[in-house]
Amino acid sequence: MNTHSLRIxxxxxxxxxxxxxxDKYERILEAAIxxxxxxxxxxxxxxxxxxxxxxxxGTIYLYFKNKDDIMVRFFDQRTKRAFSRFRVAxxxxxxxxxxxxxxxxxxxxxxxxxxxMAVVYQAETHRNNRSCEQQIRDMSKMYLDIVSEIVxxxxxxxxxxxxxxxxxVKRFIIGAVDEVINTWLHSNTDYDLSSMAExxxxxxxxxxxxxxxxxxxxxx
Amino acid sequence: MNTHSLRIxxxxxxxxxxxxxxDKYERILEAAIxxxxxxxxxxxxxxxxxxxxxxxxGTIYLYFKNKDDIMVRFFDQRTKRAFSRFRVAxxxxxxxxxxxxxxxxxxxxxxxxxxxMAVVYQAETHRNNRSCEQQIRDMSKMYLDIVSEIVxxxxxxxxxxxxxxxxxVKRFIIGAVDEVINTWLHSNTDYDLSSMAExxxxxxxxxxxxxxxxxxxxxx
Amino acid sequence: MNTHSLRIxxxxxxxxxxxxxxDKYERILEAAIxxxxxxxxxxxxxxxxxxxxxxxxGTIYLYFKNKDDIMVRFFDQRTKRAFSRFRVAxxxxxxxxxxxxxxxxxxxxxxxxxxxMAVVYQAETHRNNRSCEQQIRDMSKMYLDIVSEIVxxxxxxxxxxxxxxxxxVKRFIIGAVDEVINTWLHSNTDYDLSSMAExxxxxxxxxxxxxxxxxxxxxx
Amino acid sequence: MNTHSLRIxxxxxxxxxxxxxxDKYERILEAAIxxxxxxxxxxxxxxxxxxxxxxxxGTIYLYFKNKDDIMVRFFDQRTKRAFSRFRVAxxxxxxxxxxxxxxxxxxxxxxxxxxxMAVVYQAETHRNNRSCEQQIRDMSKMYLDIVSEIVxxxxxxxxxxxxxxxxxVKRFIIGAVDEVINTWLHSNTDYDLSSMAExxxxxxxxxxxxxxxxxxxxxx
DNA sequence: AATGAATGAGCGTTCATTCAT
DNA sequence: GATGAATGAACGCTCATTCAT
Numbered sequence: 001m002n003t004h005s006l007r008i009x010x011x012x013x014x015x016x017x018x019x020x021x022x023d024k025y026e027r028i029l030e031a032a033i034x035x036x037x038x039x040x041x042x043x044x045x046x047x048x049x050x051x052x053x054x055x056x057x058g059t060i061y062l063y064f065k066n067k068d069d070i071m072v073r074f075f076d077q078r079t080k081r082a083f084s085r086f087r088v089a090x091x092x093x094x095x096x097x098x099x100x101x102x103x104x105x106x107x108x109x110x111x112x113x114x115x116x117m118a119v120v121y122q123a124e125t126h127r128n129n130r131s132c133e134q135q136i137r138d139m140s141k142m143y144l145d146i147v148s149e150i151v152x153x154x155x156x157x158x159x160x161x162x163x164x165x166x167x168x169v170k171r172f173i174i175g176a177v178d179e180v181i182n183t184w185l186h187s188n189t190d191y192d193l194s195s196m197a198e199x200x201x202x203x204x205x206x207x208x209x210x211x212x213x214x215x216x217x218x219x220x
Numbered sequence: 221m222n223t224h225s226l227r228i229x230x231x232x233x234x235x236x237x238x239x240x241x242x243d244k245y246e247r248i249l250e251a252a253i254x255x256x257x258x259x260x261x262x263x264x265x266x267x268x269x270x271x272x273x274x275x276x277x278g279t280i281y282l283y284f285k286n287k288d289d290i291m292v293r294f295f296d297q298r299t300k301r302a303f304s305r306f307r308v309a310x311x312x313x314x315x316x317x318x319x320x321x322x323x324x325x326x327x328x329x330x331x332x333x334x335x336x337m338a339v340v341y342q343a344e345t346h347r348n349n350r351s352c353e354q355q356i357r358d359m360s361k362m363y364l365d366i367v368s369e370i371v372x373x374x375x376x377x378x379x380x381x382x383x384x385x386x387x388x389v390k391r392f393i394i395g396a397v398d399e400v401i402n403t404w405l406h407s408n409t410d411y412d413l414s415s416m417a418e419x420x421x422x423x424x425x426x427x428x429x430x431x432x433x434x435x436x437x438x439x440x
Numbered sequence: 441m442n443t444h445s446l447r448i449x450x451x452x453x454x455x456x457x458x459x460x461x462x463d464k465y466e467r468i469l470e471a472a473i474x475x476x477x478x479x480x481x482x483x484x485x486x487x488x489x490x491x492x493x494x495x496x497x498g499t500i501y502l503y504f505k506n507k508d509d510i511m512v513r514f515f516d517q518r519t520k521r522a523f524s525r526f527r528v529a530x531x532x533x534x535x536x537x538x539x540x541x542x543x544x545x546x547x548x549x550x551x552x553x554x555x556x557m558a559v560v561y562q563a564e565t566h567r568n569n570r571s572c573e574q575q576i577r578d579m580s581k582m583y584l585d586i587v588s589e590i591v592x593x594x595x596x597x598x599x600x601x602x603x604x605x606x607x608x609v610k611r612f613i614i615g616a617v618d619e620v621i622n623t624w625l626h627s628n629t630d631y632d633l634s635s636m637a638e639x640x641x642x643x644x645x646x647x648x649x650x651x652x653x654x655x656x657x658x659x660x
Numbered sequence: 661m662n663t664h665s666l667r668i669x670x671x672x673x674x675x676x677x678x679x680x681x682x683d684k685y686e687r688i689l690e691a692a693i694x695x696x697x698x699x700x701x702x703x704x705x706x707x708x709x710x711x712x713x714x715x716x717x718g719t720i721y722l723y724f725k726n727k728d729d730i731m732v733r734f735f736d737q738r739t740k741r742a743f744s745r746f747r748v749a750x751x752x753x754x755x756x757x758x759x760x761x762x763x764x765x766x767x768x769x770x771x772x773x774x775x776x777m778a779v780v781y782q783a784e785t786h787r788n789n790r791s792c793e794q795q796i797r798d799m800s801k802m803y804l805d806i807v808s809e810i811v812x813x814x815x816x817x818x819x820x821x822x823x824x825x826x827x828x829v830k831r832f833i834i835g836a837v838d839e840v841i842n843t844w845l846h847s848n849t850d851y852d853l854s855s856m857a858e859x860x861x862x863x864x865x866x867x868x869x870x871x872x873x874x875x876x877x878x879x880x
Numbered sequence: 881a882a883t884g885a886a887t888g889a890g891c892g893t894t895c896a897t898t899c900a901t
Numbered sequence: 902g903a904t905g906a907a908t909g910a911a912c913g914c915t916c917a918t919t920c921a922t
Contacts, residue, residue, distance in 0.1 A: 179398060
């Protein structure tokens with residue numbers, strides 16, 4: 001799959017399946033993510049990325065159309081790869097609660113493991129970015145679809161309320177997870193991010209409200 | 221207050237209370253926010269901002285130290301102004317549930333009313349931004365302090381559970397609100413954002429879980 | 441004389457003889473020399489000069505055509521004034537040796553007393569400066585004329601050799617004096633410059649050669 | 661040696677020994693000196709230099725850190741090269757008089773041959789120039805050391821008087837030479853500069869005084 | 881006369897991209 | 902394929918000069 005998408009960038013349409021070239025492609029992408037994370041997309045220069053990857057500036061243009069394209073490929077491959085792992089992880093467990101827990105734990109683990117990816121992801125998904133717009137939309141959809149499925153299953157299993165506005169629930173969940181990651185990224189202490197999964201799920205399911213309390217005021 | 225902070229940008233500190241000069245400062249800031257929202261900070265050029273504000277390029281430097289400084293002032297004044305309105309609104313109502321509802325509704329209203337501000341705010345708070353770091357931290361704290369107070373009051377009033385990890389609850393709430401705003405910003409349809417306040421509060425308090433359900437599995 | 445030359449700069453040809461305006465003109469010129477000395481002509485800004493003079497930027501243009509013109513007036517008035525003092529001083533003494541000594545001592549004294557003027561003078565006379573070219577030429581001529589007279593008188597008096605190439609002698613003298621001033625300007629210690637007058641005159645008259653020595657080799 | 665100093669300007673330190681790159685560095689430096697001579701350092705623009713050198717504006721920054729750096733390299737290489745030639749020339753002859761004559765003739769020849777260098781040198785050594793200060797000081801010292809040696813040797817050989825204040829003698833000599841060059845630079849006629857060497861040495865050694873004259877008045 | 885806010889031309893510098901080797 | 906020197910468009914910023922008040 002990489003090979004396929006790689007091919008279209010070579011000026012001369014040569015099939016490049018050799019491990020060596022693939023390596024260089026990956027090295028550049030890896031380097032780019034690191035530099036983007038450190039400097040931000042605009043501050044990052046092709047020269048920095050090339051130096052980090054151990055290649056010449058010009059070499060980058062053999063594997064990527066231009067600077068924007070590096071970002072596009074990052075979403076196309078790295079984050080998409082991460083998100084498909086969520087799918088796999090969720091499919092491995094049965095009930096809705098476990099699925100939700102696994103989704104969030106995998107999400108946190110994946111982002112904790114790839115801090116640079118996390119930084120870039122957070123920055124790029126929160127600004128108007130013409131070139132990656134579709135990629136981000138696609139990925140967002142992947143994630144939201146999983147959440148939808150879980151919620152629907154949860155409702156069938158009786159775990160979750162029926163009177164939910166699904167669209168809002170999705171944002172409610174992803175937003176909280178994002179913010180937990182964002183806080184972790186901007187914090188100076190390096191606490192364990194994935195341990196937040198269970199407490200978060202608890203909050204999602206039970207809210208902060210006291211169930212003993214008469215909730216009548218809500219409907220009043 | 222604006223007049224005060226304006227003064228420091230004049231080469232020689234002259235008291236400028238005339239509406240005219242103040243106007244120009246505000247016009248430039250307004251224009252900058254608009255251009256930042258459309259193009260992103262780095263893509264935006266001083267020329268674009270000047271054109272949008274109807275002034276010469278050089279004029280901007282009579283009111284702002286440099287491009288970064290425009291962003292700093294944006295946070296220092298516009299977003300801080302918005303956030304202090306949250307405080308006022310929250311203080312006007314009595315119980316914790318009302319306070320939470322009012323906080324979130326005001327937040328959504330304010331951002332809905334100032335779409336450009338919202339876009340810039342979202343973008344800048346999610347990237348490593350050396351020059352505004354302190355501003356963002358300050359503002360984040362203002363918001364989180366309000367949430368903390370509400371949660372603590374809610375616990376005393378018996379509205380909220382006692383077994384809450386406050387730090388996480390704050391992120392849980394602000395994250396969801398942020399995501400709701402973010403989705404609104406990136407959506408093409410212009411639905412009413414502030415109407416999301418009550419449903420969100422409901423989710424915060426009750427979660428998505430079904431209270432009928434035996435929650436024993438949670439502790440298992 | 442100042443009043444006369446001042447007048448031509450006023451846009452509306454009003455006779456300005458009031459001490460007040462004259463003051464302002466002088467204050468600006470004084471300020472400019474100070475700033476030019478500290479920063480160099482190009483690094484100096486009109487704003488700096490205005491601040492130093494305690495006037496508004498625009499006011500400078502009521503008294504000077506433009507930035508270059510300040511330099512022109514500096515030469516026209518300040519250095520010319522200094523050089524005319526040399527003339528007066530020289531005329532006060534009788535024989536060539538005394539005249540030479542007095543010329544050089546006055547020169548050193550004048551420049552020691554007006555360090556800023558000295559700095560600006562040194563810088564501007566050693567670069568191609570289109571706008572002041574004529575001024576510099578005129579002043580150089582004034583100085584060289586005095587030297588010429590002294591040398592000619594010295595030859596008549598038998599103090600000086602007859603076989604001198606006058607053009608070279610002038611450069612020989614002015615060059616050495618200039619260099620002594622230049623070294624003083626660039627040195628960090630603030631030694632007494634005018635005390636160099638007599639030793640210099642001694643060098644000019646006797647050279648560094650040993651008169652005991654058979655000078656035959658020179659003609660060989 | 662040039663190659664060595666050249667290297668440090670390349671982003672990644674690559675050994676550039678090819679004549680081509682060296683050429684470009686030299687071409688830019690040459691062009692810069694020409695433009696500096698014509699316009700002065702501040703009036704000169706990078707674009708003019710680039711055009712004169714036949715390269716793009718950006719290319720200059722592959723070889724020089726910034727505009728100031730061009731000036732620094734000019735002193736570091738061109739004038740230092742010239743001054744080291746003085747040393748070589750002086751060392752080739754034996755007695756003090758010959759050494760002095762050779763020093764001054766070489767000096768005049770070198771500056772006559774490199775008029776642009778001479779113009780830039782005169783301008784920059786007579787203004788406060790932060791970036792080149794050390795270079796100028798170093799070079800000045802080189803020159804003054806040679807003069808010192810010659811004078812000391814001259815004293816031992818009996819050519820020169822013993823009662824000399826060496827510090828002043830150095831300024832006396834270098835000042836006169838400088839002024840001769842300066843006059844040549846500003847004159848419109850292109851007379852032979854180096855022919856001034858012998859007459860100057862004669863003035864240095866014998867002064868303008870008439871040795872027949874009773875010098876008693878000097879001490880009186 | 882005096883002011884100083886406003887102007888906008890102009891410059892140094894950066895950096896994504898190209899292309900000859 | 903790989904290189905990296907070369908390019909030149911583009912941008913942030915400065916500052917001499919103007920002019921309405």
